[in-house]
Structures are given as C-alpha cells and as structure tokens.
Amino acid sequence: MNASPVAVPVADVAPSASTPTIGVLALQGDVREHVAALAHCGAEPVLVRRAAELDRVDALVLPGGESTTISKLLDVFDLLEPVRARLRDGLPAYGSCAGMILLASEVLDTRVDAEHLSGIDMTVRRNAFGRQVDSFETDLAFAGLDDGPVRAVFIRAPWVERAGPDVEVLATVPDGPAAGRIVAVRQGNVIATSFHPEVTGDLRVHRLFVDLVRAA
Ligand code: GLN
Numbered sequence: 001m002n003a004s005p006v007a008v009p010v011a012d013v014a015p016s017a018s019t020p021t022i023g024v025l026a027l028q029g030d031v032r033e034h035v036a037a038l039a040h041c042g043a044e045p046v047l048v049r050r051a052a053e054l055d056r057v058d059a060l061v062l063p064g065g066e067s068t069t070i071s072k073l074l075d076v077f078d079l080l081e082p083v084r085a086r087l088r089d090g091l092p093a094y095g096s097c098a099g100m101i102l103l104a105s106e107v108l109d110t111r112v113d114a115e116h117l118s119g120i121d122m123t124v125r126r127n128a129f130g131r132q133v134d135s136f137e138t139d140l141a142f143a144g145l146d147d148g149p150v151r152a153v154f155i156r157a158p159w160v161e162r163a164g165p166d167v168e169v170l171a172t173v174p175d176g177p178a179a180g181r182i183v184a185v186r187q188g189n190v191i192a193t194s195f196h197p198e199v200t201g202d203l204r205v206h207r208l209f210v211d212l213v214r215a216a
Pocket residue numbers: 063064065066067068096097098099101126127155156157158
C-alpha cells in the first residue's frame with residue numbers, strides 16, 4: 001500500500017486561488033500560444049467564445065491577432081457587453097498587441113466601426129510603428145521583472161500614445177526611432193503589452209499576470 005501523502009485539508013486550500021481559471025478569448029488570433037503559456041504558469045486555461053464561458057473564468061487574456069476582426073466577432077458572439085461588464089466589475093485581464101488595442105479607452109488609426117473595451121484609461125495607436133519597422137524584436141526592461149530584460153516581439157504593433165493618471169508604465173522602447181514609446185502598461189488588475197511574450201518562451205509576463213490573478 002502506498003503511504004498516503006501528508007494531505008493539506010481541502011478546506012484550507014482555495015483551488016481557484018492556487019490554480020486560477022483563466023479564459024483566453026478564442027475568436028481569432030494566437031490563442032494556442034497563450035493557452036500554452038498560461039498552462040506552464042500553473043493556471044487552468046479555458047477557451048472563451050460565449051458569455052456562459054466568460055462567466056466561469058477568474059481572468060481573461062485577449063490575444064494578438066487583428067483587433068478589428070476580434071472587435072467584430074465580439075459583437076457577433078454577443079460578448080461585447082458581457083466582457084465590458086466583467087471588466088467594470090474588476091475582472092483581471094491581459095491583452096497582447098491586438099488585445100492591448102481592445103483594452104484601450106480610445107484607439108487611433110482604426111476603423112470607425114471598431115469597438116473597444118475600455119479596460120485601461122489609455123489612447124492606443126494601431127499599427128503605430130509604421131511600415132519601415134512594422135515587425136521587429138528588441139530587449140527591454142519591464143517594471144517588476146528584475147531578472148534581466150524581456151525579449152519583445154512586435155508584429156504590426158500598437159503603442160500607447162496617452163496613459164491616464166492611474167496607469168502605470170511597465171515598459172518603453174529603449175532605442176531607435178520609437179525610443180521612449182510606451183509598450184506595456186498596467187491599471188489595477190489589467191495589463192497590456194504591445195508585444196507578444198506568448199511567442200518567445202519567456203514566461204515572465206504571463207507569470208506576473210497569473211500571480212496578479214491569484215492575488216486578486
Ligand atoms: N495590427 C494588429 C491590429 O490592429 C495587431 C497585430 C498583432 O496583434 N500582432 O489589431
């Protein structure tokens with residue numbers, strides 16, 4: 001017979017606190033990469049395509065992709081108001097690239113009919129880096145991540161043109177023509193990055209988010 005493990009009484013452990021259920025908005029974009037990163041960080045990732053699925057998550061990731069398409073699909077799938085309502089109620093959220101655009105309170109250079117979610121008080125410019133450098137990689141310092149710079153992959157990325165008074169700037173472009181541009185922010189339990197940590201294998205940004213969800 002196997003020795004029984006020294007059991008922590010079930011009642012002392014809130015399973016949702018140790019293994020938060022984190023939804024990944026799965027309408028379009030690099031959903032699988034976020035699912036894999038979240039699973040590696042000890043969260044339980046679930047796909048969110050309808051309001052009933054949104055209801056059971058502790059947090060939501062908005063992936064990279066095409067913000068105007070995701071915006072349209074949020075409307076088609078009747079998720080626009082449910083996601084806005086949960087964000088207003090304090091749902092922790094993380095958006096990368098197109099996800100950052102969707103979390104903005106104002107978006108420049110987008111379609112007039114594109115919707116956004118106002119999860120962070122910020123103005124975001126879509127495709128901000130322009131044609132010459134529309135995709136590039138760089139190493140950047142990220143507030144709260146002390147063990148070295150983060151490898152940031154930018155793909156037709158936005159930047160934050162205005163960050164509201166309650167928004168903490170987590171990272172800026174270190175050099176080059178876009179030096180100083182804001183590319184990672186946090187307001188309360190909502191974070192956004194212009195770049196895609198989900199494609200680099202560096203899990204620190206996702207780990208930061210999962211820790212934030214656990215603490216929420
Ligand atoms: N340019 C895209 C948009 O406007 C974002 C690109 C990305 O998510 N990699 O939504």
